[in-house]
Amino acid sequence: EVQLVESGGALVQPGGSLRLSCTASGFTFSSHWMYWVRQAPGKGLVCVSGLNRDGSITRNADSVKGRFTVSRDNAKNTLYLQMNSLRTEDTAVYYCVRDVGYSVDYWGQGTLVTVSS
């Protein structure tokens, strides 16, 4: 069974940093692009960062460029999102999502990041 389990969400002050983790199981992690998708409270879904199979190619939405860095450790079946210079508008549930080529199928349960003073 495919499972994606996020962790690391917390309350952080504006300008602060946080690192999210996503541990994968039930599939060959190194064979898939992976993405982070966020959902602000009461809002829709936004794809923020993505990473190819070996971690050599990253994709970031304009809203997080220069602040967020996505990475992975295939030996640990884990995806990361390093978030720096956090803003109040980054407050959201962050989902780890598996890519299957021009689509995403499995989603984690999400981890809540709250940016507030």
Next chain:
Amino acid sequence: DVVMTQSPLSLPVTLGQPASISCSSSQSLVHSDGNTYLDWFQQRPGQSPRRLIYKVSNRDSGVPDRFSGNGSGTDFTLRISRVEAGDVGLYYCMQGRYWPYTFGQGTKLEIK
């Protein structure tokens, strides 16, 4: 970015009645490989999104055949033939043709 526009944004439906959600994209979602990369997701209250339909009309495993998708180019539709209580939630279309993948605003399906 490709803009995805859904309608309606709110959809009250009587149990057992059909429902339909429209989604349009600002650019064609047809790829040079011949596929059209448009998916539909369901998000029940308090849950993560779940993919229902991929490449316009293909149902995911375990998805009831009450759910169907069709469309082409820039205009797509999700249909539910007979709404059940468990269908309550938000429905999103998503394009995977271009990075970043983008989602519609979401349609809230509720029971009348």
